[in-house]
Amino acid sequence: MKKVSSSTVARLSLYLRVLEDAATDDVRTLSSGELAKGCATTAAQVRKDLSVFGTFGKRGTGYPVPELVAQLRAILGLERTWRVALVGAGRIGAALLGYADFRRQGFLIDAVFDADDAKVGRTFQGHRVRTDRELEAAVAAGEIDIAIVAVPAEAAQDVVDRVVAAGVRAVLNFAPVKLRVPAGVALKNVNMAAEMEGLSFALANQERPARRRAAC
């Protein structure tokens, strides 16, 4: 398989969402043009992205929806359940635990850790909060495929270093800080503060006479 860019993988996620909606509506086939429309891209891009992974559909008849859903789920690693640990039992963590889509996709958040002993042992969105001193043992016991880091910025690198040293190979980071991970570990960042600042930057600069399109 060729090296696949993260933007291609992100588009596969969007294609899957459109295809799943179509499947729910009992649509049997979708053309690359129809798929592109739902994802704000072009038919050529859809064909190019999918061609990386094989030959799907027949020329002139469109992509068979249920088959492509199954194939994209396999490509994206969604045919199995991934065990997810949330580190940081705060507001962001609460929202993530309530995010029904995760479970539907096969991401099972079934362990919650916090460094604050006042939170440990309490119930948090239906989960008992465990002390973060148990993190390494939980990884060693095979309880964690993916770690979600939702701790304050100054604590984030330490948490990541610990779970990675213990064997975790995928991290979703919500702390507003750029984290370092070794090669072989996948890291995704969600930095809402930075996204908002990107918007205020665009607005502040749009207010000058020459308006221009903001990069996004």
Place this chain on the structure above:
Amino acid sequence: MKKVSSSTVARLSLYLRVLEDAATDDVRTLSSGELAKGCATTAAQVRKDLSVFGTFGKRGTGYPVPELVAQLRAILGLERTWRVALVGAGRIGAALLGYADFRRQGFLIDAVFDADDAKVGRTFQGHRVRTDRELEAAVAAGEIDIAIVAVPAEAAQDVVDRVVAAGVRAVLNFAPVKLRVPAGVALKNVNMAAEMEGLSFALANQERPARRRAAC
């Protein structure tokens, strides 16, 4: 001013965070190397990013922390308060309203809208929920600089079309769908489902014999 890429703007946000932390600790100067270290980038990148906006600091003495904080805040449009409306009073919205950093940065979420009449009029994280039929009037009244879209995927494009038609020029989208906006409107997306699928893709492919670094 030169055209500035969104990745440069995102790094400015990280520099600001590191500088603000340094200011809190009464650090007076930071070298480009020190700044780079806190943001997982290089000293050369720091100097290049900042040079786009002017000359900061003196060779050999580092950047003066309080001054650079003020300058970055001005560059990022953070010297004023932006009025933010949340569209969609669900779990994601609740987390955003509780995200103290937004207010500290100058983003004031002071209007909440929902299409569900059962939610309208109720208190949601301290805000009264308004019917989304009032959206256009709120934009016209100057109540909304930035719209946060946290509605189901199938409703998101319609909400964006409406607020943009009414005059909003900055949108933060949490719906798992690629949205279209006209030139001159800034759009940022936070798609947690796609980030998670990026991780599962990396894990599923890492499990093959030849491990390779996941793109991030």
